Amino acid sequence: MxxxxxxxxxxxxxxxxxxxxxxxxxxxxxxxxxxxxxxxxxxxxxxxxxxxxxxxxxxxxxxxxxxxxxxxxxxxxxxxxxxxxxxxxxxxxxxxxxxxxxxxDATSRTYKYYVTTQKDPFNYDFVYRISGKPDFEQMNEACKVLFDYVDFTSFSKLHTDVKTNICHIYRAGWEKEGDSDVWVFTIRADRFLRNMVRAIVGTLLEVGRGKLSIEGFRKVIESKNRCDAGTSVPGQALYLVDVTYPEHLFNS
Missing domain, CATH: 3.30.70.580 (Pseudouridine synthase I, catalytic domain, N-terminal subdomain)
Incomplete structure (x- = not known):
């Protein structure tokens, strides 16, 4: 074969x-x-x-x-x-x-999540419109906390069939997309849990709105309890954008 x-x-x-x-x-x-x-x-x-x-x-x-x-x-x-x-x-x-x-055999996967504060009739199917403008600098500070951990049970959908909730995150952060009012969260890891990215984004938005401190964000991860994390954001603004593999797989 x-x-x-x-x-x-x-x-x-x-x-x-x-x-x-x-x-x-x-x-x-x-x-x-x-x-x-x-x-x-x-x-x-x-x-x-x-x-x-x-x-x-x-x-x-x-x-x-x-x-x-x-x-x-x-x-x-x-x-x-x-x-x-x-x-x-x-x-x-x-x-x-x-x-x-x-x-x-995938060594990494990269996802992007798009949010905006502006109403746009041409992108509402692909971007999540949020009310008010959160503090993206504070959210990026919270992103740094993610690199201190490997167990992300707090951001996993409950009752999944995976054997481990261990993930290694290589990149996580928010960037403004050009001159638009769109902000993009990019996250790269060796693997992701069910609903993980959407739960992380929802929790980071709580940080950006001042409802959760950075130390509180850390405690959410350490609790290993999905109920402590924020609400998952909608799926229509989430994109899988890259999957990487070792070179030797292509020497067929």
Missing amino acids: KRYFIYLGYNGKNFCGWQIQPNGATVQQSIETALSTLLRKPVSVVGAGRTDAGVHARLMVAHFDWEDTIEDLAFLTKKMNRLLPKDIAIYQIVPVIPEAHARF
Whole structure:
């Protein structure tokens, strides 16, 4: 069997997340259906993560196996893009070593979350509009606290099936996007828990609004209790933007 990585992006507005669900359209289901149609045999796809309903991906990676070498991957990419709905785009398909795994071999994942204080009829589906302007400098000070910890149980959705809540965060911070009134939170880590980014953003907004001190933010993490953290922000402003892998996986 030959293994391939698919690099793709999608607008998550009309999907119930990445993972196949019993009721509702998902990105994984769409990719599997397109591949199975074109290759004329059932094909299973494994993604680098499980984005929730409404969450977008500027870059997602998934893998699939095929019984033989696919000679023209550019042609398969083109055919898939014709078959898939307009809110999913395949960027490229590349061969990898048979042991490569889109989820378990990822060395880092990067997410971005967008907020704004201005009403805009053209971006309300993709940016979270907040009331008032929080103190982003204070929120960035709170972000530094994240690097002191690896157990982020306080920011995890309850009753998940993961074996550990340990994550290593490499980057976290807020930046203003050009001259606009949009602020972007960027976070990169080796892995993320269910709902983790949205819970962190919701808690950081409490810091920015003066409802939670930086020391209080630290105590939220140390409590390892989801009930102590802030409310999760909506999914429509969250984007998976990058997934990285070791180079040796591509020496197929």
